[in-house]
Amino acid sequence: MASTTVxxxxxxxxxxxxxxxxxxxKLDKEGVMKSxxxxxxxxxxxxxxRRKAARARSRAMRTARS
Structure with a gap:
């Protein structure tokens, strides 16, 4: 993981x-807090x-609705 200075x-x-x-x-935009x-x-x-698959499923459902 690369060090990020904000x-x-x-x-x-x-x-x-x-x-x-x-x-x-700025921290939120760069994803530091999420990381x-x-x-x-x-x-x-x-x-x-499991978490990655669940995100993919929800993303697929969202795009299928649109």
Missing amino acids: EVKVRRGESVEKAIRRLKK MRAHRHFEKPSDKR
Whole structure:
């Protein structure tokens, strides 16, 4: 897994809360948070395959409806 550095500089006159919101958006866009949650606990290969198959099934159902 490649290391990802996400940086947000606080603009002049910008509140810290707004800068944190921008940081969270950037982390979400790059998939860092999703990756961290996925690697939080070990997942058995069989569970990984089952989850992947379930996603494929739901994606196929969604495209079949459209």
